[in-house]
Each structure stands twice: as structure tokens, then as C-alpha cells.
Amino acid sequence: MRFNNPPVNTLSLEFLTELVISLEKLENDKSFRGLIITSDRPGVFSAGLDLREMCGRSPAHYAEYWKAVQELWLRLYQSSLVLVAAINGACPAGGCLMALTSDHRILADNPKYSIGLNETLLGIVAPFWFKDTLVNTIGHRAAERALQLGLLFPPAQALQVGIVDQVVPEERVQSVALSAIAQWMAIPDHARQLTKAMMRKATASRLITHRDEDVQNFVSFISRDSIQKSLQLYLERLKQKKG
Amino acid sequence: PDASAGVAVMRFNNPPVNTLSLEFLTELVISLEKLENDKSFRGLIITSDRPGVFSAGLDLREMCGRSPAHYAEYWKAVQELWLRLYQSSLVLVAAINGACPAGGCLMALTSDHRILADNPKYSIGLNETLLGIVAPFWFKDTLVNTIGHRAAERALQLGLLFPPAQALQVGIVDQVVPEERVQSVALSAIAQWMAIPDHARQLTKAMMRKATASRLITHRDEDVQNFVSFISRDSIQKSLQLYLERLKQKKG
Numbered sequence: 090m091r092f093n094n095p096p097v098n099t100l101s102l103e104f105l106t107e108l109v110i111s112l113e114k115l116e117n118d119k120s121f122r123g124l125i126i127t128s129d130r131p132g133v134f135s136a137g138l139d140l141r142e143m144c145g146r147s148p149a150h151y152a153e154y155w156k157a158v159q160e161l162w163l164r165l166y167q168s169s170l171v172l173v174a175a176i177n178g179a180c181p182a183g184g185c186l187m188a189l190t191s192d193h194r195i196l197a198d199n200p201k202y203s204i205g206l207n208e209t210l211l212g213i214v215a216p217f218w219f220k221d222t223l224v225n226t227i228g229h230r231a232a233e234r235a236l237q238l239g240l241l242f243p244p245a246q247a248l249q250v251g252i253v254d255q256v257v258p259e260e261r262v263q264s265v266a267l268s269a270i271a272q273w274m275a276i277p278d279h280a281r282q283l284t285k286a287m288m289r290k291a292t293a294s295r296l297i298t299h300r301d302e303d304v305q306n307f308v309s310f311i312s313r314d315s316i317q318k319s320l321q322l323y324l325e326r327l328k329q330k331k332g
Numbered sequence: 333p334d335a336s337a338g339v340a341v342m343r344f345n346n347p348p349v350n351t352l353s354l355e356f357l358t359e360l361v362i363s364l365e366k367l368e369n370d371k372s373f374r375g376l377i378i379t380s381d382r383p384g385v386f387s388a389g390l391d392l393r394e395m396c397g398r399s400p401a402h403y404a405e406y407w408k409a410v411q412e413l414w415l416r417l418y419q420s421s422l423v424l425v426a427a428i429n430g431a432c433p434a435g436g437c438l439m440a441l442t443s444d445h446r447i448l449a450d451n452p453k454y455s456i457g458l459n460e461t462l463l464g465i466v467a468p469f470w471f472k473d474t475l476v477n478t479i480g481h482r483a484a485e486r487a488l489q490l491g492l493l494f495p496p497a498q499a500l501q502v503g504i505v506d507q508v509v510p511e512e513r514v515q516s517v518a519l520s521a522i523a524q525w526m527a528i529p530d531h532a533r534q535l536t537k538a539m540m541r542k543a544t545a546s547r548l549i550t551h552r553d554e555d556v557q558n559f560v561s562f563i564s565r566d567s568i569q570k571s572l573q574l575y576l577e578r579l580k581q582k583k584g
Contacts, residue, residue, distance in 0.1 A: 209532040217539055229477040230503060233540045237444070237533050238525065315531070 091129040097136035098128055100183045104139075105157040112164045122278060123270045124168070126187065127175035127263065132201065134176045137183030140211075144320045148308050155307040158183070159300060162218060165190035167293050169282045171273040175266035176253065180204035181241055182215075185252075189222045192285070193269050194252070196244050197259040203241035204252055210239035212319030214310070216303065218296040225292060227251045338374045339522055340367050340422075343381040349388035350380055352435045356391075357409040364416045374530060375522045376420070378439065379427035379515065384453065386428045389435030392463075396572040400560050407559040410435070411552060414470060417442035419545050421534045423525040427518035428505065432456035433493055434467075437504075441474045444537070445521050446504070448496050449511040455493035456504055462491035464571030466562070468555065470548045477544060479503045 090111060092098040100108075115121050128134045142154045165172065165187060174191040185204050188194050196202060206223060208215040215223075215236055224232040227250050234240070235250070244256045257265045273281070296303060310316060342363060344350040352360075367373050380386045394406045417424065417439060426443040437456050440446050448456060458475060460467040467475075467488055476484040479502050486492070487502070496508045509517045525533070548555060562568060 209528050209536055212529040212532050214532050214535040214539065220536075220539055228480055229540070230479070233444075233477075233537070234506075236540065237536050238528060239532075319529070 090124060090126050092127070092135055093129040095130060097133045098130050098184070099136045099139040100158070100161070101139040102142055102154050102157055105154075105161050109157070109160050109164055112161075112168065116164075116169060121170065123171040123173070123274050125173045125175050125263075125266045125270060126191065127266070128178050130178065133178035133184075134174075134180040134202075134204075135184030135187060136179070137181050137185070140320050140324055143311050144317060144324060148312060151308045151311050152304050155304050156300075159218075159296060159303065162186060162190060162222075163293060163296065166222065166289060167286070169285075171270055171281070173266050173270045173273070175262045176202065176204065177259065177262050178202055181207050186219055186222065188253075189226055192273055193254050195255045195257060195262055195265050195269060196247055196253040197262045198244050198256045199259050200243050203243045204247050205239070205241040206236055207239040207241050209237060211323050213316060216307065218292070218303075221292045221295060223252075336519060338372060338526065339377065339519065340373045340375070341377045341379065343379055344387055345381040347382060349385045350382050350436070351388045351391040352410070352413070353391040354394055354406050354409055357406075357413050361409070361412050361416055364420065367422060368416075368420065373422065375423040375425070375526050377425045377427050377515075377518045377522060378443070379518070380430050382430065385430035385436075386426075386432040386454070386456075387436030387439060388431070389433050389437070392572050392576055395563050396569060396576060400564055403560045403563050404556050407556050408552075411470075411548060411555065414438060414442060414474075415545060415548065418474065418541060419538070421537075423522055423533070425518050425522045425525070427514045428454065428456065429511065429514050430454055433459050438471055438474065440505075441478055444525055445506050447507045447509060447514055447517050447521065448499055448505040449514045450496050450508050451511050452495050455495045456499050457491070457493040458488055459491035459493050461489060463575050465568060468559070470544070470555075473544045473547060475504075 094101065094104045098104070115124055138158065143151065168190075172191040174188040174194045176188055176194060176196045178197075179202050180188055180196075181203070185206050188204065196204060206215050206219055220232065220236060223236065227235065231250050242250060242252055244253075247253045248256045255265065255269070346353065346356045350356070367376055390410065395403065420442075424443040426440040426446045428440055428446060428448045430449075431454050432440055432448075433455070437458050440456060448454060458467050458471055472484065472488060475488065479487065483502050487494075494502060494504055499505045500508045507517065507521070
């Protein structure tokens with residue numbers, strides 16, 4: 090699956106919906122047991138959540154958007170497919186979240202390609218299920234530090250902290266992803282799927298059992314004047330950088 | 333900009349070794365409360381004014397040869413200190429400039445960031461088992477959150493006190509620096525944390541720590557009763573008295 094939502098694979102409501110539909114098709118197609126997620130946009134894996142969906146909109150829209158974000162995470166995190174992330178570009182926030190749902194993460198060795206959950210830098214807070222996914226990957230202490238400081242790890246540090254599993258030369262990312270996925274797909278599929286579900290069930294349940302509450306919390310939080318101001322300021326700065 | 337703006341420094345000074353007596357615990361909690369309520373402070377560095385020791389930990393004389401009511405009062409105060417430190421909205425940095433066993437280690441573990449002076453005499457860890465007692469579950473939870481389950485299982489059972497190199501390797505501290513640089517490194521570190529939008533940082537910290545804090549909060553009275561029963565046991569009292577005797581002999 091090569092993400093192609095120009096310019097930077099931002100997770101707009103439309104793109105989220107496309108991704109979920111594609112995932113569902115793959116899950117139902119017995120001829121596919123593995124999925125490599127990667128980017129078709131130069132220099133970026135995914136820039137993450139679309140701030141324009143979270144800024145200056147109605148509460149009903151925020152709710153619809155957040156449900157779609159939850160849906161993508163649940164589908165990726167609980168996928169019965171082997172999921173490998175071939176991270177060939179910058180990977181902040183929502184992009185990092187997608188990578189973290191994978192069974193295996195390969196990052197291209199390019200100092201411009203950092204990965205992490207940097208929400209605090211934008212004045213917002215990563216939801217608890219983003220936090221859970223990160224803790225499951227790098228441990229509690231490292232996650233506590235990474236989340237509060239909004240750290241974006243360049244390749245060497247990303248490997249050291251364990252947020253990715255491999256760092257390889259940029260031109261080899263896709264071929265290494267194919268080798269890696271073959272290793273996972275060599276395992277008896279039934280046993281592998283049940284084991285994956287067992288590992289991830291508790292974490293997924295924490296969102297599933299509080300899904301509506303989580304949407305309401307998001308809507309309340311994102312609607313706050315102070316948060317809207319933070320986001321608008323950030324969007325302004327982004328525009329100035331481009332122009 | 334003044335690197336120390338908005339940063340308070342608390343220098344433990346309870347001679348001789350910053351033992352956490354009931355009186356000292358109460359002072360610490362009061363000081364913490366004042367800082368939390370004072371909007372001009374967003375960060376706190378905890379460190380020691382006593383040479384060679386950060387804090388020797390819980391005061392065994394509060395736990396030995398006293399009444400059950402006293403044990404209960406003491407334990408509530410220990411719980412209160414941990415809850416206040418662990419859930420502090422301030423950025424908390426521990427500048428560990430001395431030996432840091434048991435209760436001292438617990439205070440360091442509540443911090444957002446731990447810096448240990450590179451002195452082989454300054455070891456850090458939860459060594460309760462060496463005294464014949466057991467670290468409470470919330471000491472254990474804080475340790476597991478910091479160094480992981482397996483390392484905590486080993487460290488707690490063996491009562492390990494990690495000297496600086498091993499402390500860094502196992503992850504019980506985040507940095508080891510030359511002794512004379514501990515305070516300045518603490519100031520640099522705290523500046524990095526305080527550069528983050530405070531609202532977002534506080535909510536994130538609370539989200540990370542809520543479950544662990546709740547486990548004590550929802551069982552607080554039960555935990556006090558368990559402590560009182562445990563510490564009142566003849567065998568435990570004997571253990572502690574023996575340990576106190578040995579300490580007296582070492583001094584004398």
C-alpha cells in the first residue's frame with residue numbers, strides 16, 4: 090500500500106476512509122496474508138493527522154473525524170495480516186501511529202526522516218491509545234520521556250530506543266521489507282494470528298470499551314479556545330514556511 | 333533568558349543523612365504544596381545538602397518499637413509524599429549527589445529525569461529485602477515503570493544497589509555526570525522539559541501516571557493496614573532492631 094495523498098500524505102477524513110476501505114478489502118481477500126505500508130510521496134511517510142479537520146470546524150465534524158482516526162488505528166492494530174512498515178520518509182504523530190501498529194518497522198537511514206509522537210510540540214496531547222501503542226513498543230519510561238518532550242527520533246536514536254526495528258540504506262528499504270515480511274509469513278498463519286490477537290487484545294479493548302467517551306473527550310478538548318488558537322498558530326507557521 | 337527562571341531547588345537538609353522521619357516527610361509535603369500552588373514555579377530540582385547522601389530513605393525508628401497507630405500515621409505520610417511527587421504538575425528533576433537507597437530511590441524514581449553523580453559510593457536502588465522487609469507494591473510499580481518488569485523483579489528480590497555505571501545501564505537513572513557538574517546538568521535538563529507547552533506536558537504526564545497512582549489511591553487504607561500488620565510482626569520488629577543495632581555499632 091503506497092500512500093499517495095499529495096502533498097504529504099496527511100490523514101484527511103477522505104484519506105482515512107480510503108485507507109480503511111482498502112484495508113477491509115485486503116483482510117477479506119484470502120490471497121493476501123501480508124501488507125507492506127509505505128509512501129509514494131517523496132521525503133514523507135505521512136505527516137499525520139490533518140489539522141484542517143481539527144480546526145475551525147463544527148463539533149459534529151470533530152466527532153466524525155475522530156471516529157475515523159480510531160477506526161484506522163483499530164483496523165491496523167488488530168489486522169490479521171502481517172503488517173510491515175517501510176518508512177521511507179518523515180514520520181511524525183499520526184504517521185508514527187500507523188508505523189507503530191505494524192508488526193515490524195524498517196526506517197530509511199536518512200537524517201531528515203525522524204519518527205515520533207510530537208503532539209506536545211503543537212500544544213496538544215496524544216490520546217491514551219497512542220500512548221499505549223508507544224509504551225508497548227519502547228517501554229513505559231522511554232514513552233513517558235518521548236511523549237512529554239514530543240521527541241522526533243532520527244534513525245540512529247530511533248533504532249536505539251526501539252521505536253523502529255531496523256535502519257537500512259534508503260535504496261534498500263523496500264527489498265528489506267519484502268525479506269522481513271517473508272520471515273513473518275513463514276510462520277503457521279493460524280498460530281501467528283491468534284498470538285498477535287492475544288498480545289494486542291487488552292490494548293485494543295481499552296479503546297473499544299471507551300470509544301464514544303474518547304470521541305467526546307476529543308471533541309471537548311479540541312474545541313477549547315486555547316487549543317484552537319494553538320492549532321491555528323501552527324497552521325499559520327506552516328503556511329509561512331511554504332510561502 | 334535566565335536558565336533558572338521558574339525553577340525551584342529543594343535541598344534536603346535533615347541531618348545527618350536526610351532520613352525520612354515523620355517530621356521531615358511533613359515538611360516536604362508542605363513545601364511541595366506551596367510550590368504547586370505558586371504559579372511562578374514550573375520546575376523543581378530535588379537534591380541534597382548533606383554530604384555523600386541523597387537520602388538514606390525511610391526512618392526505621394518510626395517503624396520500630398512504636399504503636400500501631402504511629403505506624404499508620406507514618407505510612408500515610410510516606411504514601412502522601414509519593415503521591416505528591418509522582419503526580420506533581422511541576423517538571424521534577426532529581427540531582428542525585430549522594431547515596432540513594434530505598435526511600436531515597438523512591439523519591440528519585442518519581443522524577444521526570446534522574447541525574448546521578450559519577451561516584452562509586454553513590455549507589456541507587458530499592459534494597460528493602462536486605463533489611464528483611466518488602467517494598468510496597470507502589471514502590472514496585474514505580475520501579476517497573478522505569479526499568480521494566482524483568483529488571484525490577486531481579487533488582488527488588490536481590491535488593492540491588494546500583495553503582496553509577498550499572499545504574500545508567502539498567503536505566504534506573506538517565507544520566508551519569510562528574511560530581512561537580514550535577515547541579516548545572518540538572519538545570520540544563522530541566523530547561524529542556526520546561527520548553528514544552530506546559531498544558532500539553534502536564535496532561536501527557538498525568539495520562540502516563542494515572543493508572544499507577546490510582547492503584548494506590550483506590551487501596552490506600554488497605555495499604556496502611558497491610559503495612560501496620562506487617563511491620564508489627566515480631567519477626568519483622570526483630571529484623572529491624574537488629575539492623576538498627578548494627579547501624580549504631582558502625583557509627584560508634
